[in-house]
Amino acid sequence: MTAALLLLMLAPLFRRPPVDSFPLSTYPMFSWGRHDAQTAVERAVGVDSRGGRRxxxxxxxGSEEVLQAxxxxxxxxxxxxxxxxALCRGIASRVAAQDGYADLVxxxxxxxxxxxxxxxxxxEAPVDSKLHATCKVGAR
Incomplete structure (x- = not known):
């Protein structure tokens, strides 16, 4: 009985094409169709006086929610x-008004x-970058 239950649980692994199914998910939505592991990320980055970025x-x-930002x-x-x-200038003004960001220029x-x-x-270094806007952080 235990062996039969175990076989039923593992059955989705052996279907061709693999089927994402209960009780075992192979998570194909994350692995199918990907030719490499590269991903592009839109982001705002602070630059310090030495050229360091964070x-x-x-x-x-503009939002506490990561996906909204x-x-x-x-x-x-x-x-x-x-x-x-315009977005860059807005971010720079919020950065200038916050403690903990005095090193950003x-x-x-x-x-x-x-x-x-x-x-x-x-x-952690990007393999490619495209700069869309840059702006100075205002005087404190």
Missing amino acids: PIPPRLV KATLAQSIRQGGRAAR AVEIRTDTFDAVAFFEGQ
């Missing part, structure tokens, strides 16, 4: 340089492409 938190982009960035990029620069709106596997192995 991500700006979503709340300074991402959508805001993506929309401004789609709308072109003028919209990206500029904000960038960018699309960075990462190798997801390499990223989680410690190689």
